[in-house]
Amino acid sequence: MYSEKVMEHFSNPRNVGEIEDADGIGKVGSPSCGDTMDIYIKVKNGVLTDVKFRTFGCAAAIASSSMMTEMAKGKTIEEVLKITRDDVADELGGLPEAKMHCSNLASDAIRAAIKDYLGKSSQEEN
Amino acid sequence: MKRIYMDHSATTPTDPQVVEAMLPYFTDKFGNASSLHSFGQEAAESLEKSRQQVADLIAAKPGEIVFTSGGTESDNLAIKGIAYQNSKRGKHIITSTIEHPAVLNTCAYLEKAGFEVTYVPVDIDGILDVAELENAIRDDTILITVMHANNEIGTIQPISDISKISKEKGIYFHTDAVQSVGKIPVDVKELGIDLLSISSHKIHGPKGIGALYIKKGTCIQAIAHGGEHEGRLRAGTENIPGIVGFAKATTLAKESLEVDSKRLTELRDLLIKKVLDSIEYSYLNGHPTKRLPNNANLRFSFVEGEAMLLSLDMKGIAVSTASACSSKSLEPSHVLKAIGLRPEDAYGSLRISLGKNNTCEEVDYVVESLIDVVAKLRDMSPLV
Numbered sequence: 001m002y003s004e005k006v007m008e009h010f011s012n013p014r015n016v017g018e019i020e021d022a023d024g025i026g027k028v029g030s031p032s033c034g035d036t037m038d039i040y041i042k043v044k045n046g047v048l049t050d051v052k053f054r055t056f057g058c059a060a061a062i063a064s065s066s067m068m069t070e071m072a073k074g075k076t077i078e079e080v081l082k083i084t085r086d087d088v089a090d091e092l093g094g095l096p097e098a099k100m101h102c103s104n105l106a107s108d109a110i111r112a113a114i115k116d117y118l119g120k121s122s123q124e125e126n
Numbered sequence: 127m128k129r130i131y132m133d134h135s136a137t138t139p140t141d142p143q144v145v146e147a148m149l150p151y152f153t154d155k156f157g158n159a160s161s162l163h164s165f166g167q168e169a170a171e172s173l174e175k176s177r178q179q180v181a182d183l184i185a186a187k188p189g190e191i192v193f194t195s196g197g198t199e200s201d202n203l204a205i206k207g208i209a210y211q212n213s214k215r216g217k218h219i220i221t222s223t224i225e226h227p228a229v230l231n232t233c234a235y236l237e238k239a240g241f242e243v244t245y246v247p248v249d250i251d252g253i254l255d256v257a258e259l260e261n262a263i264r265d266d267t268i269l270i271t272v273m274h275a276n277n278e279i280g281t282i283q284p285i286s287d288i289s290k291i292s293k294e295k296g297i298y299f300h301t302d303a304v305q306s307v308g309k310i311p312v313d314v315k316e317l318g319i320d321l322l323s324i325s326s327h328k329i330h331g332p333k334g335i336g337a338l339y340i341k342k343g344t345c346i347q348a349i350a351h352g353g354e355h356e357g358r359l360r361a362g363t364e365n366i367p368g369i370v371g372f373a374k375a376t377t378l379a380k381e382s383l384e385v386d387s388k389r390l391t392e393l394r395d396l397l398i399k400k401v402l403d404s405i406e407y408s409y410l411n412g413h414p415t416k417r418l419p420n421n422a423n424l425r426f427s428f429v430e431g432e433a434m435l436l437s438l439d440m441k442g443i444a445v446s447t448a449s450a451c452s453s454k455s456l457e458p459s460h461v462l463k464a465i466g467l468r469p470e471d472a473y474g475s476l477r478i479s480l481g482k483n484n485t486c487e488e489v490d491y492v493v494e495s496l497i498d499v500v501a502k503l504r505d506m507s508p509l510v
């Protein structure tokens with residue numbers, strides 16, 4: 001059912017955890033829908049220097065979170081915002097159709113974290 | 127890596143004695159049971175001997191057994207066959223909210239065909255509300271169909287109480303006994319059942335074969351039409367190797383039922399106790415005692431079922447989950463919803479179903495593995 005890459009990220013997920021002094025936090029999904037994802041980012045000069053996640057969900061949700069953190073780490077905000085759910089799924093060697101919402105969740109979560117960061121930083125400027 | 131199979135409610139390995147019994151019927155004894163020559167008569171004799179063996183397991187008469195392709199077909203034949211044959215008397219059917227899809231979707235099909243169906247709820251243990259069932263009966267009720275034991279949570283229904291009511295009111299009573307036959311005693315006369323579905327591959331028989339018990343005198347019609355096989359209720363050349371294998375499996379199940387059910391109950395309770403004692407925020411779904419000897423359905427807060435299933439699979443352990451991500455649909459299990467679980471709790475449930483070859487050592491390994499897997503996934507979970 002799953003690609004080797006999905007199983008590899010599921011069994012050895014990268015960047016699991018929280019960032020205590022995160023610059024932005026994105027929380028998406030709902031436990032009642034079967035998956036929820038929290039992504040934490042650290043931003044320096046417009047670059048995501050650290051990304052961590054916590055996910056409640058199936059193997060696809062966990063692998064998508066893990067892959068997203070890897071893809072986003074070290075990239076600029078502009079670059080990260082260009083990552084689509086299909087990019088995450090492609091990097092994972094594909095996801096079953098019914099699981100595409102999992103990669104969607106990952107791209108929504110990182111966008112929410114960036115939005116949170118941008119909101120906070122614009123407040124600081126004011 | 128050693129592999130441990132604990133998904134016996136999904137299917138069971140075919141017993142080697144069953145395979146041995148079947149083999150001659152593929153080659154030497156390949157005849158069509160409808161043929162008049164000696165090849166055919168050899169097959170016809172095996173067919174009738176097998177019918178007797180299957181009947182013996184549920185205390186029925188051989189003439190009351192119709193062979194089908196399995197549990198799903200038996201449910202379809204029972205429900206549609208009764209509904210269509212008795213539609214002049216009424217078009218109302220009563221069932222429960224936790225039936226197998228073979229029953230629920232057959233009822234849904236009949237609703238589109240102009241029948242009305244009442245779905246009676248269950249309590250938090252998954253036991254049907256008999257008073258509510260009685261209240262649901264109308265003048266035009268023609269059939270009650272309630273499963274004997276649930277395939278997900280193993281809860282055993284008060285079948286005798288339901289059959290008493292159905293008998294009083296003159297309504298046919300069908301039960302899907304796919305999960306219970308061969309695991310707990312099933313006596314159709316004692317239970318007062320009119321129709322009962324059985325599957326072979328759940329009791330160490332081959333796949334693709336099953337039976338419907340139809341009490342003598344029941345008004346029912348065929349749903350597939352063709353030759354005059356199986357008392358004109360199930361057209362098609364009989365699957366003799368399958369039937370012989372199924373019959374052998376029923377005989378073996380009957381011989382070992384008492385011993386197996388006692389041993390499996392002990393193993394099940396050991397598994398449940400160890401899990402609940404060693405994993406915080408873990409719970410048992412379903413009734414603690416009114417459940418199948420081999421079923422443990424466990425719930426773990428903050429983690430998702432498919433993630434647990436696949437993590438256990440990597441350790442060589444096969445279990446199942448009916449919830450969301452593991453099945454093709456993304457909905458939580460209708461059974462776990464019906465017993466009142468919140469979706470996130472339904473998503474965190476696992477079904478472990480034991481079989482006659484499982485051992486105490488395997489149970490220990492499964493518990494140790496579960497402790498690891500749940501801890502690892504909880505470390506990752508934002509809900510903790």
